[in-house]
Amino acid sequence: MVISKRCEYALRAIFELGVRNSGHPVKIQAIAQAQSIPTRFLEAILNELKHAGFVASKRGNDGGYYLVRQIGDLKVSEIMEAIQGSIAVGPESSQHESYCRGDHAFAAFWTHVNRAIYEVCGNMTFAQLKQAEANSAEQIQHYCI
């Protein structure tokens, strides 16, 4: 696997906040429990997401985190980029100055790969994820009844 836990947890945390679109801020503890994330670790991640402008927080007795933007507008790629720096795979560029055989072909290849990845992550919103989860829950019910 190649997506860090940190990134996975960030996505799950945003997802959880999106599912509970409560007016109240949600506590770290509650998100951690719902998504099986180590609490102190999640604390650091949410702080990072705050600095990146995706969530806001309230301190004190009645504190917690809440989303800043609408989940219909929030792409998975945005969170991934905020946490990982970039979604792209492959060498960032040919780091040796002198050209060597294959540089062009491989650069083009990695561009194709990255475009394919971006096509999926850049078009997936958290609203869609929420919907997908709701649908699959429905599926299971149908299956069981």
Next chain:
Amino acid sequence: MVISKRCEYALRAIFELGVRNSGHPVKIQAIAQAQSIPTRFLEAILNELKHAGFVASKRGNDGGYYLVRQIGDLKVSEIMEAIQGSIAVGPESSQHESYCRGDHAFAAFWTHVNRAIYEVCGNMTFAQLKQAEANSAEQIQHYCI
């Protein structure tokens, strides 16, 4: 970046062997020089590729490595899988036993991402890479003349 140097070097080495489709085995040293790869590191990588069945070798004074299969049949994904174990990104599966909210949606999402990646890497042969490189060289000539 998320593709290891090891994997990148493996791809470049195979590519180099494909470009020189010489009857003679090619020495590690020569490949290393052509592709700007640390020699001893490449040595280990080629050995791994040998055990994986992609290349064969000859020892001694006139030794070196050569491809076992035709490059028109050899997919980039095969080498990547041999070196990295798997091409896939995202968590391999939900490692917590109890289901938690989002598991279905995210599993489906990662499947989409991986399918997209595989679509590109599983359809790209080294023959195509060789052709792409040849084309780009032509392009440059046109530009310069």
Next chain:
DNA sequence: ATTATGCCTATTGATTTACTAGGAATAGTA
């Protein structure tokens, strides 16, 4: 015998990852 190559095992230094610890700042409540 010599020499040039690949083959095998092990090691190292640097970096990254996945957390954890301790305590300060803030905001409600009594």
Next chain:
DNA sequence: TACTATTCCTAGTAAATCAATAGGCATAAT
């Protein structure tokens, strides 16, 4: 004001992975 529950900030750490290196053995041609 005190108390408590939360977020916020700075560090630190154990383990894993990565990129590369080192030493010496095996093999094959001359």
